[in-house]
Amino acid sequence: MxxxxxxxxxxxxxxxxxxxxxxxxxxxxxxxxxxxxxxxxxxxxxxxxxxxxxxxxxxxxxxxxxxxxxxxxxxxxxxxxxxxxxxxxxxxxxxxxxxxxxxxxxxxxxxxxxxxxxxxxxxxxxxxxxxxxxxxxxxxxxxxxxxxxxxxxxxxxxxxxxxxxxxxxxxxxxxxxxxxxxxxxxxxxxxxxxxTSPALPGPRAGSGGRKPAAGRGLLPPVAVALGVGLALSGAELLVTAFATERPHGTALVPWILGALSAGSALGGLVNGAVRWRTPARTRLHRFAAALGLVIAAAGFAPGLWTLTGAMALAGAFVAPALTTAYLLADEAAGEGARTQAGAWVNMGVNAGSSGGMVVAGLLIGRMPLELCFALTGGTALMSAATAVVAAAVGGRAAGTAGAAGAGAAAPCRSR
Missing domain, CATH: 1.20.1250.20 (MFS general substrate transporter like domains)
Structure with missing residues (x-):
C-alpha cells in the first residue's frame, strides 16, 4: 500500500x-x-x-x-x-x-x-x-x-x-x-x-509484538505542540485586549485573527512545497522559536495594521511547526503505534490551546500588554528549548545504545 x-x-x-x-x-x-x-x-x-x-x-x-x-x-x-x-x-x-x-x-x-x-x-x-x-x-x-x-x-x-x-x-x-x-x-x-475506503489496511489480528510509541522520541514534538498551542491561544486573547484599547479596534479583531489563520495556511503550503536540507529536528525548534519571537515582538506594534502583519507572520510558522511535529512523532512511533503518537501531538496542541487562554486572561490587567505578549511568546521559545535539550539527550542515549549493541543487526522498520 x-x-x-x-x-x-x-x-x-x-x-x-x-x-x-x-x-x-x-x-x-x-x-x-x-x-x-x-x-x-x-x-x-x-x-x-x-x-x-x-x-x-x-x-x-x-x-x-x-x-x-x-x-x-x-x-x-x-x-x-x-x-x-x-x-x-x-x-x-x-x-x-x-x-x-x-x-x-x-x-x-x-x-x-x-x-x-x-x-x-x-x-x-x-x-x-x-x-x-x-x-x-x-x-x-x-x-x-x-x-x-x-x-x-x-x-x-x-x-x-x-x-x-x-x-x-x-x-x-x-x-x-x-x-x-x-x-x-x-x-x-x-x-x-x-x-470503507480501500486505502485502509485490513483487520488486525491483535497487538502482538507491535512496539508502543517511543516516549523519549515523542518529547520534542509534543513539547513544541504544547508550546504552539499555549502561544496561539494566548495571542488571540491578547490581540482582543490590544484592539479594545484602540478606537474602533474591536471591529478589526476578526480580521487580525483571520490574518493569523491565513498566514498559517500559507506557511503550511510553502513548508510542504520546499525541499528542505535542514533536518526535521532542527526545523522543529526553529519554527517554534520564530513563532515565539514574532509574538513577543507583536506587543510593541504601534497600531492595529502593524499588529495584523505581525500576526500573519506569526501564523506562517504555526502550520510548519505542527506539521514537523507530526512527522517526527511518526518517526518516533513503533510500526503499530503511529495513530497514538499523532494523538499525543494533537493532545499537546489542544491542551496548550485550553491553558493559554486561561493564563493570558490572568495576566491581562495585571501586567503591561507588551510584557504579556513577551511571556506568551516565551512559551513557544521554552518549547523550542525543550525540544533542543530532549533531542540532544535522545541522541546521546541512542549513541550509547548503538555502541553497546555494536555487531548486532539493526532493527528494520518496514514502511
Missing amino acids: STHLSRPSYAAVLRVPHARRAFTAALTARLSYGTVGLAALLSVTGATGSYAVSGAVLSLFGATTVFLMPLRASLIDRHGPRRALLPMSALYAALLCALAALTWRPGAPAPLIAVCAALAGACAPPLGPTMRALWSELVTDRDVLRRAYSLDGVAEELLFVSGPALVGALTAFTTPAAGILLSAFLNAAGTCFFV
Whole structure:
C-alpha cells in the first residue's frame, strides 16, 4: 500500500491510489469538530440561560475529547481503524443526538447535559491522527509525506474556520441544537465512508509484538505542540485586549485573527512545497522559536495594521511547526503505534490551546500588554528549548545504545 512519487506536488499527493476518497471522507467527519463547539455553546446557553453552565459543559467536553485521545488512538492501533472507528463514531453521534434533544428546549437539568457532553467527548474518534497514520502507510517518500501532512494541516485549519460559519448560517433558520445534530451526522457519515475506503489496511489480528510509541522520541514534538498551542491561544486573547484599547479596534479583531489563520495556511503550503536540507529536528525548534519571537515582538506594534502583519507572520510558522511535529512523532512511533503518537501531538496542541487562554486572561490587567505578549511568546521559545535539550539527550542515549549493541543487526522498520 506504499507509493513513491518521483515528482511530488499537492496534486500528486491526491493522485495516490484511494487517497482522495479517504481524505475527503476524513475531512467530512472532522468538520464535525469545527461545528460542534459553537453549536453546543449556543444551544446549552439557550437551554440553561447561563453562560457559566455552558462554559463548564464545553470545558468537560473539551477535556474528555483531548485528554482521552491517546487512549482512543491506542485502540485504533491495536484493533485497526475499521474495527475501532465505527463504534466510537456511533457512540459519539448518538450522544450528540441526546445532547441536542436535551438542549432543544429550555428546562433540562444542567448536570445531565454536562454528563452527556462529557461522554460524547470521551467517544470522539481521533480521525486526524488516524488520517495522518494512513498517509504514512500510503506514502514512503518523506518529502511527499511532508507535503501530505502540510495539505492535511491546511485543510484542518480551513475546517475550523468554516465550521462556525456553517453553524451561524444554520442557526439563522432553526434552533442551535440543530447544529449539534449536523455535527453528529457529519461525523457518522464521514467515518462510514472513511472506514470503507480501500486505502485502509485490513483487520488486525491483535497487538502482538507491535512496539508502543517511543516516549523519549515523542518529547520534542509534543513539547513544541504544547508550546504552539499555549502561544496561539494566548495571542488571540491578547490581540482582543490590544484592539479594545484602540478606537474602533474591536471591529478589526476578526480580521487580525483571520490574518493569523491565513498566514498559517500559507506557511503550511510553502513548508510542504520546499525541499528542505535542514533536518526535521532542527526545523522543529526553529519554527517554534520564530513563532515565539514574532509574538513577543507583536506587543510593541504601534497600531492595529502593524499588529495584523505581525500576526500573519506569526501564523506562517504555526502550520510548519505542527506539521514537523507530526512527522517526527511518526518517526518516533513503533510500526503499530503511529495513530497514538499523532494523538499525543494533537493532545499537546489542544491542551496548550485550553491553558493559554486561561493564563493570558490572568495576566491581562495585571501586567503591561507588551510584557504579556513577551511571556506568551516565551512559551513557544521554552518549547523550542525543550525540544533542543530532549533531542540532544535522545541522541546521546541512542549513541550509547548503538555502541553497546555494536555487531548486532539493526532493527528494520518496514514502511
